[in-house]
Amino acid sequence: MTLGKPEALVLHRPILRSWPDDEPVPALDLVLTHAAHCLPVEKSAILFESALHRRLLSRHDAEQILATLPQRIRRPLQRIRADAESGTETMVRWWLESRGYPVRPQMAFPDGRRRMDLLVGRSWAIECDSREFHDDPRSYGEDRARDLYLTSRGYRVTRLSWEQVFLHWEETQRMLLAILRRGEHLDPPRR
Incomplete structure (x- = not known):
């Protein structure tokens, strides 16, 4: 590490x-x-x-x-x-905003019942997780159900851990930039 x-x-x-x-x-x-x-x-x-x-x-x-x-x-x-629900979410959002990428925090799911942490462009949902709120079996299951729902609606979903953002941030930034450079986040969700 x-x-x-x-x-x-x-x-x-x-x-x-x-x-x-x-x-x-x-x-x-x-x-x-x-x-x-x-x-x-x-x-x-x-x-x-x-x-x-x-x-x-x-x-x-x-x-x-x-x-x-x-x-x-x-x-x-x-x-x-x-409305930022975690320091991880704030860090990722500020990084995206400072580079001029379109990001909307706490965007409603298409069903209107839940929210995604960050919607980048039109179709990339980034969820920022920490062990404190996402490591127990119930939260783990709910997170996977959320991912499946968003994917079924044509969104791309990425989950970032606290460790990826605060301990391995340089490496994580390189990978996020590689995804952003492809420009797929600008496309509407694929149905």
Whole structure:
């Protein structure tokens, strides 16, 4: 197993000379502000989107935090959404968007009862999985039923694991680009 390259720590001002609170754990706004300064934009977007999705942060509060950030950080983070259901989904969506590929998150299935994590182009469904929510026998079976349904409706389905996105991301990116370069995602679902 190859781990991703360690990322360099980015130091920024103001440096905290004393702890800003009486509590041992900093407030969410402070954590997100420092994450935005210190982490690559995709990683800080994961934290923002997770907080929004879990309703630990309102859109208004997120916008207030973003307003305090330098333009070079604020501008890309204005794309954050509240509907991303996992950090894996956020990471993949941001990667696709940053390369100009058409991607729609949380798209309804043709039956209207379920949603796919990401619809790339017109016909490529990408599901972003983690062991926490997809490893038990019931979830495993439901995932396969979802894949079969989408495939029967003419979609191409790819499941990406947390490991593929966070531990083997360079290799995964190469394979995703090979698929994207074929352009099949732009075709309508095959009936």
